[in-house]
Amino acid sequence: MIEGRVWRYGDDVNTDVIFPGKYTYQPLTAEEMAQHALEDLDPDFAKEVQEGDVIVAGANFGCGSSREQAATCLKAAGVAAVIAKSFARIFFRNAINNGLPVIELKEGIDGIAKGDTVKIDFENGIVIHKGNEYHFPALPPEVLAILEDGGLIPHVRKEMGKEKYP
Amino acid sequence: MTFAEKILAQKAGLDHVEPGQIVTVTPDFCMSHDNTAAISKIFGKIGVERVKDPERFVIVLDHTVPPSTEKYALGHKEIRQFVAQQGIVHFYDGGVGICHQVLPEKGFALPGTLILGSDSHTTTYGAFGAFSAGIGRSEMAVLYATSKIWLKVPSTFKIVVHGRLRAPLTSKDLILKIIGDIGADGALYRSVEFTGAAITEMSQAARMVLSNMAIEMGAKNGYIAPDDKTFRFLEGRAVRKYYPVYPDSDASYEKVLEFDASDLIPQVAKPHTVDNVAPVEEVAGTKIDQVLLGTCTNGRLEDLRLAARIIAGKKIATGVRMLVLPASREVLLDALSEGLIDTFVRAGAMVLNPGCGPCLGVHEGVLAPGEVCLSTANRNFKGRMGSRDAEIYLASPATVAASALTGVITDPRDVFEGGAE
Numbered sequence: 001m002i003e004g005r006v007w008r009y010g011d012d013v014n015t016d017v018i019f020p021g022k023y024t025y026q027p028l029t030a031e032e033m034a035q036h037a038l039e040d041l042d043p044d045f046a047k048e049v050q051e052g053d054v055i056v057a058g059a060n061f062g063c064g065s066s067r068e069q070a071a072t073c074l075k076a077a078g079v080a081a082v083i084a085k086s087f088a089r090i091f092f093r094n095a096i097n098n099g100l101p102v103i104e105l106k107e108g109i110d111g112i113a114k115g116d117t118v119k120i121d122f123e124n125g126i127v128i129h130k131g132n133e134y135h136f137p138a139l140p141p142e143v144l145a146i147l148e149d150g151g152l153i154p155h156v157r158k159e160m161g162k163e164k165y166p
Numbered sequence: 167m168t169f170a171e172k173i174l175a176q177k178a179g180l181d182h183v184e185p186g187q188i189v190t191v192t193p194d195f196c197m198s199h200d201n202t203a204a205i206s207k208i209f210g211k212i213g214v215e216r217v218k219d220p221e222r223f224v225i226v227l228d229h230t231v232p233p234s235t236e237k238y239a240l241g242h243k244e245i246r247q248f249v250a251q252q253g254i255v256h257f258y259d260g261g262v263g264i265c266h267q268v269l270p271e272k273g274f275a276l277p278g279t280l281i282l283g284s285d286s287h288t289t290t291y292g293a294f295g296a297f298s299a300g301i302g303r304s305e306m307a308v309l310y311a312t313s314k315i316w317l318k319v320p321s322t323f324k325i326v327v328h329g330r331l332r333a334p335l336t337s338k339d340l341i342l343k344i345i346g347d348i349g350a351d352g353a354l355y356r357s358v359e360f361t362g363a364a365i366t367e368m369s370q371a372a373r374m375v376l377s378n379m380a381i382e383m384g385a386k387n388g389y390i391a392p393d394d395k396t397f398r399f400l401e402g403r404a405v406r407k408y409y410p411v412y413p414d415s416d417a418s419y420e421k422v423l424e425f426d427a428s429d430l431i432p433q434v435a436k437p438h439t440v441d442n443v444a445p446v447e448e449v450a451g452t453k454i455d456q457v458l459l460g461t462c463t464n465g466r467l468e469d470l471r472l473a474a475r476i477i478a479g480k481k482i483a484t485g486v487r488m489l490v491l492p493a494s495r496e497v498l499l500d501a502l503s504e505g506l507i508d509t510f511v512r513a514g515a516m517v518l519n520p521g522c523g524p525c526l527g528v529h530e531g532v533l534a535p536g537e538v539c540l541s542t543a544n545r546n547f548k549g550r551m552g553s554r555d556a557e558i559y560l561a562s563p564a565t566v567a568a569s570a571l572t573g574v575i576t577d578p579r580d581v582f583e584g585g586a587e
C-alpha cells in the first residue's frame with residue numbers, strides 16, 4: 001500500500017512533453033533526466049515533485065515516441081505510480097520494465113484533483129480517494145513478475161541465475 | 167484468425183491464440199538506431215558477453231547524422247565499436263537513410279515476418295505484410311541477450327477504405343482524416359488492418375504512410391495485405407525467402423470502420439496533437455515560417471515528385487525556409503537523376519542529408535519561439551521541433567509544396583496543374 005500526493009494531467013500526455021526529444025540522445029544521469037521530467041507540459045513539476053508523489057492523468061498517457069526516458073525520468077523524479085484512464089502501449093511496457101507501477105483505472109479519475117491524496121493497494125487492486133474505492137484489473141502474472149523484480153533487467157538477470165545487479 | 171492472431175500464433179509455435187493472450191516470441195529482425203549507444207549500455211548490465219544472434223539485428227544511424235555535437239559523435243563512435251565487437255553485419259552508418267526507409271530498401275521488411283524496433287514508427291513495415299511494432303530500449307537489450315520477448319495478442323480493427331484518391335490528394339490526407347475521426351487513442355493496443363479498393367490501388371510508398379502513422383492512433387501495428395506491388399518492390403532486395411500471411415476470411419474483428427477516399431479533401435493536423443485535424447480550408451491563410459518536406463512519413467520519391475511538380479519553375483515565398491529531407495540516399499539519388507533536387511534548389515529550398523534532421527528538433531532547422539512550421543512528418547507535439555512555443559501543422563507533400571510558394575497554408579487544389587487524375 002502506498003499513499004501519495006497527486007499531480008493531475010489530462011488526456012494524451014505525450015512522450016515529447018514528458019521527456020523532450022532534444023535530450024534523448026544525450027547520455028544523462030537519472031538525476032539530470034528527472035530535472036527535465038514533464039518540462040514542456042508543466043515546468044513546476046520537476047521543481048516541486050517529491051518522492052512518493054503520484055501522477056493521475058486521462059486517456060492515452062505516454063503516447064508518441066518509444067523513448068524509455070519518458071518512464072525513467074518519472075521514476076527518477078520519485079514518482080511512485082502513474083494512474084491513468086489508459087496508457088499508450090510502448091510507454092506501458094517501458095514503465096513496467098523500469099519498475100514504475102502503471103495503473104489503468106476506468107472509474108473515479110475525473111474526481112481526482114491536483115494536490116489530493118490517493119492510496120494504492122496493489123495487492124487487492126484498489127485505488128482509494130476521499131474514502132471511495134476504485135478497482136483496477138491485476139496485471140498478467142508474467143508482467144507482474146517483472147514489476148516485482150524491479151524492472152526487466154533485474155528480472156532477466158534473476159532468470160539467468162545472476163545476482164540482482166552487477 | 168486475424169493477421170495479428172495468425173502471425174503471433176505462428177511465431178509462438180501455437181495453433182491458435184486469442185486476443186489478450188501473452189505469447190513469447192523470437193522476432194525475425196530487430197531494429198535500433200542512434201539509441202543503440204544507450205541500448206548497448208543496458209545490455210552491459212545484463213551480464214551477458216555476446217549478442218545471441220547478431221544476424222537478427224539491423225542498426226541504422228539516422229537521428230543525428232552527421233552528428234551536430236560532440237556527445238552525438240561519441241554516441242555514434244560507441245555504436246560502431248559495439249557493432250564491430252559483436253559482429254553485427256547489418257549496420258548502416260549515417261547517410262544511408264532513415265531507418266524506416268532503409269529496412270524496406272535493404273530487404274528486411276518482408277511479408278510474414280515479425281519485426282520489433284526501438285522506435286515507435288516501426289509500424290511502417292506493416293505496409294509489407296510484416297507484424298512490426300515499437301518496443302523500449304531495455305527490451306531491445308534483452309533481445310540482444312536472449313532473442314526472446316513477450317507480446318500480448320491484440321484484438322483487431324479493420325479499416326476499409328472505399329473509392330479512389332485523386333491527385334493532389336494523397337494517403338497522408340487519408341490517414342490524417344482517419345486519425346482525426348477516431349482520435350489519438352482510437353485504436354489503442356489494437357492491431358489495425360487497412361483494406362479496401364483505395365488501398366489496393368495505392369502505391370507501395372503511399373501504403374507506408376498509413377502504416378507509419380498507425381501508431382498516431384495508438385495502434386500496435388498497421389497491416390496491409392502484401393500483393394504484386396509489394397513483391398515487385400522486394401525483387402532483388404529481399405534478404406531471404408518470405409512467406410506472406412493473410413487474415414482468414416472468417417476472422418473476427420472488434421470493429422470494422424469504413425471510409426471513402428473519393429470525396430476526401432486535403433487535411434491538416436493543427437498544433438499540438440495529431441488528431442487535431444481540420445480540412446485545409448479551415449486553416450488556409452495561416453502564416454508559416456518553415457516548411458519541411460520529407461521524413462520517414464513523406465520523404466519518398468513520389469512525395470518529392472508531387473511537390474516538385476507544384477514548385478517547378480516557381481520561387482519559395484520570401485520569409486519561408488523550405489527544407490527538403492529525402493528519406494534515403496536511394497531516394498536522393500533518384501531525385502537527383504530526375505531533376506527534382508534541381509527544381510527544389512532553384513526554387514530556394516535547402517536540401518538536407520537523408521536522415522531525421524529537424525523532425526525531432528535536435529538539429530538542421532529547429533524552430534524559434536512563435537514560429538510556425540508546416541511539415542509532412544507524423545508528429546506535431548509541443549516542443550518537438552525546437553521551441554515549446556512554436557507551432558507545427560502536418561499535411562501532405564502537395565499541401566506543403568503549395569504553401570511554400572505562398573507563405574501561408576494553402577489548398578493544393580488551387581495550384582495543382584493537371585487537374586484530377
Ligand code: SF4
Pocket residue numbers: 229264265266285287461462463521522525526543544
Ligand atoms: S524521421 Fe522523424 S518520425 Fe521518422 S524515425 Fe526519424 S525522428 Fe522518427
